[in-house]
Each structure stands twice: as structure tokens, then as C-alpha cells.
Amino acid sequence: MIHSTHSELTPMFLQLELANMRSVCLIGNKPRAGVTTFACALAEQYMLSGYRTLLVDLNLENPQFEHTWPIKNSVIEEADLQSSEVHWVQNRHTLQIFSGVAVPSTLNQQMPYRDPRSLAKQFELWFSKYDRIVIDAGAINQNQTRISQSVIANACDTTFITLGAGNSNKEQLSQAIDYLTTANANIFAVLLNQYAQQTLSQQLCHLIGRNRIIPKKMKERFNQYVRRWSFLNHAV
Template sequence: MTIPATHAEIEELYLNAELKQCRSISVTACNSFEGTSTIAQALTERYLLAGHRTLLVDLNLYHPSLTPLDITPAQSGITELSELKDNWVQDRQSPKVFLGVIAPSEPRTRLLFKDPSNLRQQVSVWLEQYDRVVIDTSPILNVNKNNIPAQCVANACDGTYLVALSGVTLSSQIEDAVQSLTEGTHTQLLGAILNYRDQPTLANEICREIDRLRWLPSKVTQWMKRKIRQNRFLALPI
């Protein structure tokens, strides 16, 4: 699943963060596979389109999404955490390429990043070289000894977005996640993102049926689908 950087919803996320003067953004969710990596990449693209030098950081140790490319790395400002070097990286499931940081594999490095002060220091180092930093985090409610807690990452960033998968994430899980993010911390929760990935809109379903009408001229079917997608009522999820 990919989301265009010019998507209206991504534009809203971008403007919301910019109006609140957030230079570092973390994207998290209650559970795994709810769309944090997709949102983080789309938001990174939007920052790049705006002319911001942007670094995408993968701290989602539960399900890493980035893999390094064999390209000469950019000079890194990282000192003691030498493994986390910025380099050209690629999404594991698409051809998208970014300047980014892959998920750390060394236990010692993971342990260092679990220290809130170390993590804040590292984000500050990245912000000396980049205009914006977007961090993909592990799920809040999937706690294990290897994950870097999403709460620590959120607390080290200027703002955080919480992703919820429609039809899957429970309201009680969202409440627990919000409480975990904000209780006793200085985390700024920028908002919640409702992912309709598994709930297609009525417009998409109608367009899918139109595609079966192969006897109609292509110009007619394209016109019909364009009119259907422009209807705000049909854009609602089923």
C-alpha cells in the first residue's frame, strides 16, 4: 500500500505540523501493520516536495520497513551511536528511495536509544543537518524487550501522529495509547489518523464494478468513474 504525497489527507498532516512549528515528527500506532510506515514515507515525500531536506528514520523494530542501498553514504553527524548512519535507503516493498536511517540491529545501540536523554540528543544531532526528521516507531501496545518504546521516541520529537486502522483498532486501545503517550510526558499529540485501508469507499466499489463493463467505450467508463470519485457522499467508507 502506498499513499501519494499530494493526497489531501497528507497535505493536512503536513500543514498541521508546520503550523505548530514541528521539525521532528514521530508516527506511531496501537498495533503493528496499521500503516505507520506508509504514513511516515508519504509525509517525508511531502516535506521533500516543499523543499525541506528531510531524513526518514526507521525505529520500528517490530516491523522494519527500510533497507540500505549500496550508494556512497552522506556524511553523518552521529558519533557514539555509530551504527545509525544516514544513507540512501529504500522501502522493502516499493521502489521509493529516501535519505534515511535503517532500524538498529545491535542490542547495545537499541539499549542506548531506550534512554530518553540519548534519544533527544540524537534527534538534535539530526536536526543540525536536516530541516525535518520523520521517525517511524514500533507499535505502542506491542511491548517487548527489543523494541524502542514509542513513548520515548514521541517525547524526543516536536510532535506525534497516532495511526488507527479502521475496523480493527479498538477504541479502548486508542485510549490506552493516548494515555501512554501523554501521561507524565511533554509529548505533543498532533492528532489521530484513521486508516481506511481495509474498508473501501462506495465510490471504489462502484468503479470496480464499472471496470467489468468491458463492452462500454473506455472514454465512457473513465468519465463515469471520474464523476463517481468526485461525489463526496460516495467517498465515505462502507
């Protein structure tokens, strides 16, 4: 979980505001790149800034949000709920609650997101009720048979690529950029997710642990010794 007031999130938010970007798509170069984490942080930042914010989960392979109860108030009419499927949605892990749309599970629910014209109409409906839209589109090429990320990214004002640090390379990033460029998406920035990246001490301990020649007690002493050094406890 990234706090909405994280020092590195604030400049990103200000740049989005200066560029007047109202709809933001977040796409990962591969699964577990941190798309949902960044989407939640950005949506929370928008809400704290006073914007009516909608969080849309289109991460079909790894959905993280579930409906809690429908939104019924003076701002959103019940007739609109059926077409836009807006509910209070909750993040299963952080328990954060947003006004949003959970993953469309049936083919009929997915159809509006597959066709560019239908999606454009859906955006018009959302913007009649909300100031900012944040879309969690999951990992590139995972939903191609059902919902194309190229269509989603093209429909949004801008797109962020989230990159898993430590398990991604330059070629994978280039492929992601080429994919979105072909879709005429406006790539705003690349977000580097270092949450799951191992520290140097963890990597050293892992290498020693795999060695079958070194005695177990010696391995334990080495691990204790390595963890004492603060300069080794940084992600590399």
C-alpha cells in the same frame, strides 16, 4: 502507498508547518495500522517542499526499510555516518528511497534510542544535517523490551496515532492516548487508515460464503448481484 500530494495529507502538513513541528513520530495502535505508509508520505511531502528530510525506522517488529548504500557527500561527513548511521534506505514494498536510518538490529545499535539523554544527543546530531525528522515507531507496546515508544514520542516535537479502521475500537484508541499522555508526548492527531477496511459488499459476500446451507451456484449469483451496486462498494 499514499501519494504525497493526497488531498487529505496537505492540511495535515500545513498544520505541522504552522506549529513549527520539526520532528514527527508516528505510532500505530496495533500492528498493520499503516504507520510506515503515513511516514513515507509525510517524508516525501517534506522533501518536495525543499526540506532536508531524515526518515528513521524504529519499527523493530515489522521493519520496512533496508540500507542501499552510505551517503557520502559534502553535506554529511564520513565521520558522522558512524555515529548517526545515515544511509540511503529503500522501502521494500514501494521501492521509495529516502535518506534515513534502518532498524537497529543489535543491542549496541539500539542503546542510543533507549535512553532519553542519548536520544536527545542523537537528535542534535541529526538536526545539524537535516531540517525535518520523521520516525516510524511501529505499534504501541511491541518494542518495550528493546526500544520504548514512550521515549521516542517524548523526544519528538509531536506524535501521530495511526488507527486501523474496521479492526479498532474506542477502548484501544483510549489506551493509546493514555499511554502517550503518560509519556508526556504531544499528540497532534489521530490518522484513520481505511486501506484494509472491507466494503459492505465484501462483508455481505463473506457472510453468505460462510453459510453451508445455501448452494454454491446461488452464492455466486448473490455475489455478482451485490457487486453491481455501487453504494455497497464503500468501506463501512
